[in-house]
Amino acid sequence: MSFLSKIQALFSPKPALPSANWLVVGLGNPGAKYESTRHNVGYMCQDMLIDAHQQSPLTPITGYKALTTQLAPEVLAVRSTTFMNHSGQGVAPLAKALGIPPERIIVIHDELDLPAGKVRLKMGGNENGHNGLKSLTQELGTRDYVRVRIGISRPPAGMAVPDYVLEPVDHDQPGIALAAEAVDIVVEKGLSAAQNSIHSR
Template sequence: MWLIVGLGNPGPGYVDNRHNIGFRVIDELAHRTGARFAAPARMRAEIAEGRLGPIGPDSTRIVLLKPRTFMNESGAAVAKATNYFKIKPDRLIVVHDELDLDLGQLRVKHGGGDNGHNGLKSIRKSLSTGDYFRVRVGVGRPPGRQDPADFLLSNFPPREADEVQIEIGRAADAVESLIGSGLERTQSSYNS
């Protein structure tokens, strides 16, 4: 079993923000697998269970998670889910926005620092480790002197809508590849 977490902020005002691209990738994976979200109060998250791969004993069970906490408290929901489903960090994939990558760039990695990302900091604090898989989806740097927080909490412009959808699909493909083919093969196929 794998736990796949998308990072973002809950609520309709944040849906299309750059900071919520992790949620959108999780929604794409739910769509692909036919999984439906529920929001058990004790979990502090929206959770959907599904399977990847061919129907039958060779399919892989997955749990998709979107924290119902704000970004800087994401770790609480991730810790609850890892405990409940008995998932170790080597079966955890976190999908998140990345300022240091342009839109159209993607990086898959294992472990590493938090690079100032409050969601990753919260997960590290709650799990006492940063040794889990990450799918970093590029959203680009803010123009000029715009505050990075304001940039992340703004929507992608309409002219980028098609490219954003392509990247959401690529990130979902990378998650599936990571589970099915491993880190090295996924990195060689998707890291740009």
């Protein structure tokens, strides 16, 4: 980039950020290799929400390691363009720029400690070895964000966890549709209402 180009870029107006009061974050790894794996059920759920709300596909947002699309007037779907282990690098700077507090960030992710298809919601808590959550906690500076946990169960005896979570599954994996419903309820009625509705199923 030439000196003149650098000066022009410095003084050019930055693209306007989208409007949002909530961020809905799907965790996963980018690329066709990981597209249909257990570790990517967060992506799958987010895709289902985008389709259900008839919104445009996720697109890059200038200056951030993230893809976004509007789910509703004040709800922004966000996906980090990094790999799972660095998810926070794509989410935290955007949340800060938008002024969205952690308690209004909804993170959809796979959960080994729940039976396959079971969905549970909570605010905060330990990361239980989940590297995507560890990155979010580190970059946000808190554990107090909403978790929508999609159960994938533990691997069978003798199978390593990394091999298990990166094993392909169907896109209609149990729990994904229920998790999408949970996200909508959290936004519309709050976490307690979503827990009351989802945890009884």
